[in-house]
Amino acid sequence: MKRIPQDFIVDLIARINIVDIVGHRIKIKKRGKDYWGNCPFHNEKTPSFSVSEKKQMYYCFGCGAGGSAIDFLMNYDRLSYPEAIEELANLQGITVPHVETSTETNRTQNQISGQNIRRDLYGLMDKLAQFYQVQLSTPEAETAREYLTRRGLDKTTIEHYKIGYSPDNWHLTLNYIAKTPQDKKLYDQAGMLVSNDNGNQYDRFRGRIMFPIRDRQGNIIAFGGRTIKANDSAKYINSPETTIFHKGYQLYGLYESQQINRNPEKLVVVEGYMDVVSLAQFGINYAVAALGTATTEDHIKLLFRATDNIIFCFDGDTAGRRAAWRALNVLLPTLIDGKQIKFVFLPEAEDPDSLVRKEGKTQFEQRLDNGITLSQFLFDELLVQVDLKTPEGKAKLSSLSLPLIAQIKAQSFALNLKQQLGDYLGFLDITQIDKLLQQYDSNESATPSVDDKIPPIKMKLTTMRILIGLLIQYPELAKLVPDINSLKQVKLAGIEIFIELLNICHERPNIITAQILAEYTGKPIAKQLNTLAIWEHRYAEDDISAIFSHTLKELYDNILAQRQDELIAKDRVTKLTEAEKKELATLILVLSKKD
Incomplete structure (x- = not known):
């Protein structure tokens, strides 16, 4: 029988972003360093489902569901373990390898069949x-x-x-x-x-x-x-x-376009199959179309990965402008500085297919080049709703535009829109717009933060649990433990797994949390390690290294105390050798100074 090599699974996790995987299926929003949303695995009104981009893990503080992107696909899409790996590999464009193994259970055979x-x-x-x-x-x-x-x-x-x-x-x-x-x-x-x-x-x-x-x-x-x-x-x-x-995750014509030019200078987004094909017939082989659905965030991500210049081409009627406005609202939170977005509206009763056959390639491409920018389209749509000659009109423009600008994370895009808004409102100083945005942001965040509502995971903290938990969450801490051999003689619960984790982190200096957990899939220790991986330690990020080092020092002190107890116990039964006597005396001296 065959199985998927563990090394491949660990490397696959490094290629993906769990935020994209989860965000494609449920609505999540970034708050602090993590993303939050309502848990898809139990009914809740207050978001308690977190996704960590750093750890590449998800965890629900309400029902306890958690794991890597593989676990999420297994639970959400109801896939088997191999099917989830196949799904992630397909998204990355890589083939899942299989190796022969002599011992396979019926369960594994069923998984491979799936x-x-x-x-x-x-x-x-x-x-x-x-x-x-x-x-x-x-x-x-x-x-x-x-x-x-x-x-x-x-x-x-x-x-x-x-x-x-x-x-x-x-x-x-x-x-x-x-x-x-x-x-x-x-x-x-x-x-x-x-x-x-x-x-x-x-x-x-x-x-x-x-x-x-x-x-x-x-x-x-x-x-x-x-x-x-x-x-x-x-x-x-x-x-x-x-x-x-999954239609919200695919664009018709993108593969065919990239077959001609792997890195197209621009892509034009149209509405139908025949639009894509007809444009290609006229040499405009950089058109793509959504598959019977409105533009989604995943469509935008696909476009941004493929090119720096995106042109949305819509019919010029009311329905076309509504579709364009929906696309703009999806675009705003996903904008990336360095990308150029344009909108083109065609004459009434025309679509790309009909118009390119009337005008030809040159004139149609001129239309694309002359498209209006994202900011121009945004304000064109808002300005028809207000009267800038009145204070009330300016206030309305402010109330309409601020929620849109507040969504933008791309600094250059946001700055451009703030400057234009300032011009319309008659502000000489852009800081006035920033103050309005701060007011808006403070009103938006008036409700208690997600973190305040989430109770910490209850767990008895021991020296070993702290060390293992921090190491799983911050694998780079392994470099603070250069000498693993000194730990091998220790008789302390958890020391074996700690040493094993250190070896893994030393062998893979850039390993992340989800990759570490993938090494233990199916092993009895996996559940405990998963709990430590999502443990909310409440330590400041700047203090993590110092806390780990201090706790490691406590471990070494425990090692010394353990060795002292062994020598004292031996001395009560039989005589110590001269070397052991000297070692005991040194330990007593060292440990007394610590007290």
């Missing part, structure tokens, strides 16, 4: 995409081909995006893919089957032009289907969310 589901789903979706591509060449797909021709798509573009056609038949695709009951089950898990009220199952996509949706690694994870029937009630339908597809 882990293979993702791999099998990727294989199934790739097979489906190939099937749809072949179907596009059949006589039945003539109408689909004519539609694509009318939209101006050539063979190269169709192949680049793997566009295909789903037969207009209730079971044809199912019968082709699902040769066995297991195949059918996998087909259903991929979201490709629909069940009616009678329990009958049939193909989700029928008689549609198919757009494969690929993740950043190029795996096909879902499909979008465009009808070619005039009487069809739904123009587009998408795959439902599955084990491998």
Whole structure:
């Protein structure tokens, strides 16, 4: 049988950020050094769920749930241990290795079988995409081909995006893919089957032009289907969310764009599949689209990782401007200095697909270059709501804009907006805006802080627990213990695990808390170490090294006292050697001075 190497798991944890993993699934907000939110594992009104970016750990002070990103995926997404590792590895674009092992329990065999589901789903979706591509060449797909021709798509573009056609038949695709009951089950898990009220199952996509949706690694994870029937009630339908597809976390066309240019100078965000493909047909191969959902924070993060210049392209009608405003509100808390954001609004009744075919590449790109900045769009939207000729209008502008500016962590962006707001309000000094923001911030934080509401974990503190707890939370403290050999003869509860932890930290100087805990997954000591990892010690950060050193000194004093007791006990039973007598005398002298 095979297993996932422990070294790979430890290294994988170093690649990810638990804040991104948790924040994609629940709402968390930074307060102090950690992120907080309502626990997803029990009902609560007051946030007691914390996520530590430094430790790469989460912990709920209400129900006690806690662990690493792997544990969170296992509990929240209900994945097995290997499946959670596979999910994190997929996000990083790396393959999970397996090694042979001679002893595997039935439980482990089941886990590995579960882990293979993702791999099998990727294989199934790739097979489906190939099937749809072949179907596009059949006589039945003539109408689909004519539609694509009318939209101006050539063979190269169709192949680049793997566009295909789903037969207009209730079971044809199912019968082709699902040769066995297991195949059918996998087909259903991929979201490709629909069940009616009678329990009958049939193909989700029928008689549609198919757009494969690929993740950043190029795996096909879902499909979008465009009808070619005039009487069809739904123009587009998408795959439902599955084990491998979360629509709020993917952008259509991003993989294809980065295949042409790994580091695109800019990306333009449009609304539909055909917008992306049509723009690419005209050489504008840097367009992406959200998958039937509004722009999310995860979409923004994907964009920021890919490029420094982002252009949001919307219809110029009321609905388009509303969509743009929603995108702006998602953008503000995630802004990063050095990124350039623009908004482009198209003429009425036009979309990128129709307009680029009318204007051509050069003129369309001029529109993109002439887009308005984020700050200009923000104030354009606010100014139509106020009358700056009156004090009341200026006060309203202040009340509308301050909550938006307060969300921005990027200093240059915030400074720019404060300067513009100051100009509109007639303030000569930007510090007046800062004072207003401070008032706003103080009103926002008038409620008790999360930390004040959370009771500390009750735990009897001993010398060893303090040392182990601090070492797990601050692995760099290991360098304060250069000589581990002197600890090996000590007979003290917990000394073995302390020595083991020191060795791990010495071997991996940059190891973090979650990686340390990953080394002990499945071991009896894991629960105790997890408790120490989330122990709220209440020590000032600047004092941690001194407290560790002082506690370590106490440990060495205990070692000396222990050795003194051993020699005294031996002396009562048998005579000490001359060397032992000298050692005892030295210990008595040293320890008496400490008293």
